[in-house]
Amino acid sequence: MTRTVGVVLAGGLSRRFGSPKAFAKLGERYFYEIAKEALEAQCDEVIVVTRQELLAQFPANVNGMIDIMEYKGLGPLAGILSAMESVEADRYIVLPCDMPYVDDEVVEKLLAQHQQGVTAVITDGRHHPLVSVWDGYVKSHLREALDNGQLRVMEVLSRSGVIWIEGSLLVDDVKRVFTNVNTPEVLERN
Template sequence: MKTVGILLAGGKSRRFGSPKAFATHEGHEFYHYSLDALRPFCDEIVVVARPEFVRCFPDTVHVTTDLETFAGMGPLAGILSAMDKIAADRYVVLPCDMPFIVAGVMGKLLELHVGDISAVTVDGKRHPLVSIWNANVKPSIRQALLDDNRRVMHVQSQHEGQWIEGVLLTDTPEIAFKNVNTPCELERG
């Protein structure tokens, strides 16, 4: 079974003030943490970034941009663009703004994955982009974008899937699944 990692790094980072993928925590850029969490479980990893930032990544990282038809349409467009770029049986998705995520968490998520889509929830807060998507979901993503419906959870609700409690993946879910949206949030860690 071929597994491809999708690292979403195409957001506008309005609240952060600069591209979150390149923000640093303990001397490493955010995107490195997501790559490290995906690497042990993926045959390939593709980073989906905005065109102006493609050259900011090293040559060793496989980077793509949104499909032209869906450029700038958010995370669903990024997921579909990566699926179009590399065929696989399943895709492990992570955003670039979770510098506290570790490989063990992603390994457990893969172990618990059943159905078409698995995603994480922590204390009632859903994290739809920490997820696994089977390839058969691709037509639904494309149709949602053609209908101008950019909601990730809309597509997830159309398929057999599950929300996995973060406590099943780590003893510290409130830290592991923390989205860092502002520099102050990083300081509070």
């Protein structure tokens, strides 16, 4: 049986947003809760990867963790690898916490498109590498990249044989759903 683990990336510095995006709200729910819920139906377990100073703010029922020490603070690749090192799985579905319009249907359809390696979303020529599915064996590519100081997600994906799935295959309202909420103004507009 295939084991699938969800990874919510909630450790960014949120400089443009002005406060931790994991705890921004859409309606009554925190961004991290929305991402976690989007993953739960497809995953055996969901991990929220965050920064040390935010970890205590998550409730006890959230499986939170920080980057493993040797890759601490090295960005999203470190968060993904830390989750992979922490929990063994056949595949990992990754979502950033700052895309609160990605729901469980999008995740289900993305997973259905996944064949092997890494599958990620592209919309109108714009790549969304953190809305993605990663096979467990890609862990070695991540480790090698981080050990060599390579922090760019796109470069690691290109070496991992990424398959780009057009967002319109997953949802009709592509522009809204795949919007990174990087500022409070973006949230207000949507």
